[in-house]
Amino acid sequence: MDVTYKDLREWLEQVEKLGELKRVENASWEEDAGMLAEMLAHSDDGPAVLMDSFPGYPQGFRILLNANGARKRIAHTLGCDPDISKLNLVDAFKKKLDGLKPVPPVIVETGPVMENVMKGEAVDLYKFPTPKWHLEDGGRYLGTGSYDITRDPDTGIVNLGTYRVMVQDKNKAGFYISPGKHGRIHRDKYFAQGKPCPVAVVVGGDPLLFMAGSLEVPQDVCEYDWAGGLRGAPYKVVVDPVTGLPIPAEAEIVLVGFSYPDEKMDEGPFGEWTGYYASDHRAEPFIRVEAVYHRNDPIILGTPPEKPPYEAHKYREYMRSGMLLESLEKAGIPDVKAAWCHGVGGCRMLNVVSVKTRYAGHAMQAAHVASQCRVGAYIGRLTIVVDDDIDVTDLGDVMWAVCTRCDPASDIDIIKNAWGGPLDPRIHPDSKAKKSFYASRLIIDATMPFDWKERFPKPIGPSPEYKWKTREKWGYLLK
Ligand SMILES: Cc1cc2nc3c(=O)[nH]c(=O)nc-3n(C[C@H](O)[C@H](O)[C@H](O)COP(=O)(O)O)c2cc1C
Numbered sequence: 001m002d003v004t005y006k007d008l009r010e011w012l013e014q015v016e017k018l019g020e021l022k023r024v025e026n027a028s029w030e031e032d033a034g035m036l037a038e039m040l041a042h043s044d045d046g047p048a049v050l051m052d053s054f055p056g057y058p059q060g061f062r063i064l065l066n067a068n069g070a071r072k073r074i075a076h077t078l079g080c081d082p083d084i085s086k087l088n089l090v091d092a093f094k095k096k097l098d099g100l101k102p103v104p105p106v107i108v109e110t111g112p113v114m115e116n117v118m119k120g121e122a123v124d125l126y127k128f129p130t131p132k133w134h135l136e137d138g139g140r141y142l143g144t145g146s147y148d149i150t151r152d153p154d155t156g157i158v159n160l161g162t163y164r165v166m167v168q169d170k171n172k173a174g175f176y177i178s179p180g181k182h183g184r185i186h187r188d189k190y191f192a193q194g195k196p197c198p199v200a201v202v203v204g205g206d207p208l209l210f211m212a213g214s215l216e217v218p219q220d221v222c223e224y225d226w227a228g229g230l231r232g233a234p235y236k237v238v239v240d241p242v243t244g245l246p247i248p249a250e251a252e253i254v255l256v257g258f259s260y261p262d263e264k265m266d267e268g269p270f271g272e273w274t275g276y277y278a279s280d281h282r283a284e285p286f287i288r289v290e291a292v293y294h295r296n297d298p299i300i301l302g303t304p305p306e307k308p309p310y311e312a313h314k315y316r317e318y319m320r321s322g323m324l325l326e327s328l329e330k331a332g333i334p335d336v337k338a339a340w341c342h343g344v345g346g347c348r349m350l351n352v353v354s355v356k357t358r359y360a361g362h363a364m365q366a367a368h369v370a371s372q373c374r375v376g377a378y379i380g381r382l383t384i385v386v387d388d389d390i391d392v393t394d395l396g397d398v399m400w401a402v403c404t405r406c407d408p409a410s411d412i413d414i415i416k417n418a419w420g421g422p423l424d425p426r427i428h429p430d431s432k433a434k435k436s437f438y439a440s441r442l443i444i445d446a447t448m449p450f451d452w453k454e455r456f457p458k459p460i461g462p463s464p465e466y467k468w469k470t471r472e473k474w475g476y477l478l479k
Contacts, residue, residue: 003079003231007112007206007250008299011077012064015048018082020073025053033063033131037302040066041310048073050299054129060297061129067145067207067301069311074318077207079231085468086393087338093322096230102221103228105235111249114238118292123171125289128203128253130167133304134271138281139166139174141270142203142255145301147213147223148175149200149245150186153193158246159183160223162214165201165255165287166267173201173255173287174267176279178421179437180378182219187285191261198243199259199287204252204301209235214312215319216375242290252298257289272423273346274379275307279422279432309343316347320375324351327373333366334358338464340392341376349381352392355447363447364413371441377419384444391464401446405456413443 005011015021027033033051040046047070051063068074071089072082080092118124130140143165151158161183166174177184190197202209208231212223224246228234237246242256268281303311320341328336335356341347353370357363363385370376371383386392386401406412420439422432427439448456462470 001079001081003077003208003233005206008064008204008252008301011207012050015073015076018072018076020047020070022047022049024049024051026055027051029054029057029063029129029131033065033129033302034133034135034304037065037131037133037304038306040069041306045070045072057129062297063129063131063300063302064145064204065302066311067303068211068315070314074315077211077315078318085472087464087468089318090321090325090338090340093318094325097322097326100226100229102225103232103234104222105224105228105237105246107239107246108236108249109238111236111238112295113247113249113251113254113293115296116294120290123289123292125167125170125173125255125292127292128298128300130300131302131304133302136269136277137271138266138269139168141166141304142173142300143175143201144305145210145303146201146203147210148177148183149202149247150183150197151245152186153189153195155220157220158222158224159186159219160202160209160213162210164270165203166270168265168286171257171289172265173257173289174265174284175199175201175259175287176267176270176284178378178423180419180421185219187259191285194261196258196260197285198245199257200240200243200245200247201255201287202248202251202253203255204299205248205250206235207301209248210301210303211315211319215316216323216378218374240291247293251295253292253294253300255287255289256291256293257287259285259287261285263288271305273305273308273310273312274349274423274425276425278425282422308346313343313347317341317343320347323375324353324370324373327375328353328366328369331369331373333369334362335388336366337388338392339370342395344395345381346379348376348379350384351376351380351382352384352386352398354386354388354390354392356388357447357450357453360450362450363445364443367443367445368413368415371415371443372418379421379424379439380418380441381439382442382444384446387447389459389461389463390446391467398446402444405448406444406446407449411445413445415441415443
């Protein structure tokens with residue numbers, strides 16, 4: 001199947017036909033939006049919810065919540081059968097990655113995003129019903145289901161990265177980017193040359209582009225090209241007259257401006273994906289917003305982080321797992337059967353890989369690469385490698401393998417001084433103050449020891465395939 005929508009509006013129509021959309025009117029942006037986002041994030045297969053008619057704002061200024069918080073909608077967004085099973089969705093996405101040919105965007109003169117233009121003095125970020133998402137947030141965050149567009153000043157490569165955006169005042173937007181992220185590398189390069197960094201923030205638009213912005217797409221590949229390749233059609237972009245950056249012609253809201261090397265404002269605290277306010281508040285660069293463009297009746301895509309797993313973890317379980325499989329394959333590890341980046345670890349802190357072991361050291365090789373490749377490296381914690389009779393998505397099955405096949409004295413490795421960041425709750429505040437963000441990783445080899453695998457007690461089973469077959473046949477009895 002292919003992606004069948006061209007923008008968020010068409011996606012909404014299609015998802016409503018699938019019975020996956022509910023509507024809420026006259027609720028508050030101050031409290032209700034945040035309450036609803038948390039409830040939907042922590043429900044199984046909850047609907048997408050479109051909020052409209054916020055008191056104090058014009059009708060039509062909307063917020064979409066939990067857009068990709070359920071498998072049916074995730075599959076639809078990725079152009080797969082909405083009724084696909086869990087592991088089949090990882091496989092279907094991985095197949096799309098295997099055949100992926102990047103499709104660059106096409107430049108158009110203008111598009112719906114230019115229906116409304118605010119420039120200079122007219123810029124007013126308070127025009128939108130931006131929620132305060134969590135009770136102790138330090139401000140209103142317009143950018144959650146959003147991405148920031150930057151251009152590498154050396155190579156010219158454009159990056160789309162989801163980095164949170166806080167309304168500082170009517171024409172200033174704080175944006176937080178962790179060390180090592182592509183947008184941060186771009187910004188640091190401009191600042192090192194004493195130059196302002198041009199930025200465009202896209203708030204709401206094609207859900208696949210947002211997903212691409214929130215994933216570890218390789219740094220020499222632009223997310224427009226990557227997502228264009230996934231959907232099999234180029235995105236239409238308009239060249240922003242202020243920054244020269246390409247912005248999606250069919251986006252809902254876009255802010256454009258510059259971040260200056262010598263200017264900072266207090267940013268945070270903000271409820272983060274680890275389930276804490278771990279980076280607290282700090283002085284961070286901000287964007288002086290020179291223009292805002294938006295469609296009539298604009299839709300904010302709201303994806304505020306919650307205690308894991310939340311919406312972004314639900315779709316990234318599939319996508320990051322597929323990308324981890326791709327990274328292992330590209331690193332030349334044979335016979336990797338499955339991977340699952342567990343939502344409860346924010347799809348970063350608890351990643352499991354299954355391997356049909358072929359030689360001594362095979363399992364540890366897979367685990368170390370899984371722990372340190374770009375998809376797995378940032379704020380990781382535990383990487384577990386299991387045999388291919390284990391269902392990587394089932395924590396019970398995985399922990400059974402850890403309990404019965406791992407001898408701690410010989411099957412555990414620790415990697416020190418790995419890629420951390422201010423959002424890691426386990427890094428001491430004094431280290432954070434010194435900008436020392438290292439953290440360690442635990443590698444667990446829970447495969448049967450390779451050199452006496454043939455003599456290891458035979459497991460009762462079932463294999464993951466047999467288990468899913470059983471559930472497909474008999475699962476109705478459990479409903
Ligand atoms: C809802 C959401 C909010 C995010 N917020 C931030 C953020 O504020 N700062 C950050 O560095 N990464 C944030 N991320 C993670 C990045 O989007 C992710 O690491 C992505 O790969 C970054 O793009 P890059 O690889 O091009 O740097 C967020 C992800 C999601 C889904």
